[in-house]
Amino acid sequence: DGGITQSPKYLFRKEGQNVTLSCEQNLNHDAMYWYRQDPGQGLRLIYYSQIVNDFQKGDIAEGYSVSREKKESFPLTVTSAQKNPTAFYLCASSISFGNTIYFGEGSWLTVV
Amino acid sequence: GENVEQHPSTLSVQEGDSAVIKCTYSDSASNYFPWYKQELGKRPQLIIDIRSNVGEKKDQRIAVTLNKTAKHFSLHITETQPEDSAVYFCAALSNNAGNMLTFGGGTRLMVKP
Numbered sequence: 001d002g003g004i005t006q007s008p009k010y011l012f013r014k015e016g017q018n019v020t021l022s023c024e025q026n027l028n029h030d031a032m033y034w035y036r037q038d039p040g041q042g043l044r045l046i047y048y049s050q051i052v053n054d055f056q057k058g059d060i061a062e063g064y065s066v067s068r069e070k071k072e073s074f075p076l077t078v079t080s081a082q083k084n085p086t087a088f089y090l091c092a093s094s095i096s097f098g099n100t101i102y103f104g105e106g107s108w109l110t111v112v
Numbered sequence: 113g114e115n116v117e118q119h120p121s122t123l124s125v126q127e128g129d130s131a132v133i134k135c136t137y138s139d140s141a142s143n144y145f146p147w148y149k150q151e152l153g154k155r156p157q158l159i160i161d162i163r164s165n166v167g168e169k170k171d172q173r174i175a176v177t178l179n180k181t182a183k184h185f186s187l188h189i190t191e192t193q194p195e196d197s198a199v200y201f202c203a204a205l206s207n208n209a210g211n212m213l214t215f216g217g218g219t220r221l222m223v224k225p
Contacts (some may be wrong), residue, residue: 042217043156043201090155098211100146103155 003027004104006091012112013078013085021076021107023091031097032074035090036060037106043090049074050097078109086111114139114206118216125192126224133219135202136184144205145185146213147176151198159200160187192223 004025013019025032034046045058049068063082068074074093078085091104115138125131135145143164148156162169162176162185169176173192178185185204189196202216 043215045212098144098205098207098213100144100158100161101213102158103148105155 004091004093004102006089006104006107008107009105010108010110012110014112016080018077018079019109021078021089021091021109023074023076023104025072025074025091025093025104027093027095027102028071029093029095030071031094031099032068033092033094033101034058034064034066034074034076035092035103037088037090039088046076046089048097084111085109114142114204114208114212114214116202116204116214116216118202118219120219121217122220122222124222124224127192127194129192131189131192131196131221131223133187133200133202133221134184135186135204135216136182137204137206137214138183139204139206139208140180140183141208142183142204142206145176145178146203146205147174147187148201148203149198150201150218156201189221192221194223194225197221197223 007022033048035043044060047066049055052071055068065077089107092101094101118135146161149159150156160176173190175188199218199220201218203213205213
């Protein structure tokens with residue numbers, strides 16, 4: 001788990017702003033994921049990437065965008081189209097798609 | 113696709129007692145079932161997992177059992193301690209669902225000293 005680094009840990013967004021959450025892994029994992037967790041709730045899949053230069057929408061992709069230009073990096077942009085972005089965002093990776101998922105430490109995003 | 117239901121949503125036990133959390137899944141093609149523990153404000157961490165060719169797996173005070181016929185699997189924690197207090201998530205991975213991992217809704221376990 002220590003090989004997945006998310007930054008920043010805390011982020012504040014103003015109305016109408018786009019913000020980008022960073023996720024880097026040094027585990028040589030092919031697959032990477034972004035989940036959203038609202039307080040007291042479960043995990044919802046935003047986007048996932050099975051391999052570099054490929055990504056797919058998850059269950060709640062609207063208002064978010066991603067890129068996967070490098071194997072170790074999978075940044076998530078929360079756009080102004082996401083009307084209620086305040087949540088805990090978790091990046092995860094697995095050695096290949098369909099294998100055990102390991103999570104990063106998460107990023108807290110708050111709209112001010 | 114796969115649907116995973118987890119019960120109970122909250123569970124309170126006395127220190128030293130056992131705790132059992134149960135999950136049911138809908139897709140008979142699911143073949144991998146991990147359990148995660150999430151402490152308050154932290155990331156979910158894998159604590160134990162089981163594959164469909166095994167009926168039970170143990171690791172010290174925790175164990176997972178799988179009943180493929182009934183399509184349910186359970187987490188058992190024995191001799192609970194206050195540090196076991198957390199939210200526990202089960203999950204199931206189905207080939208039919210494109211190898212996607214589907215999570216249950218979580219169980220908040222509180223161990224009272």
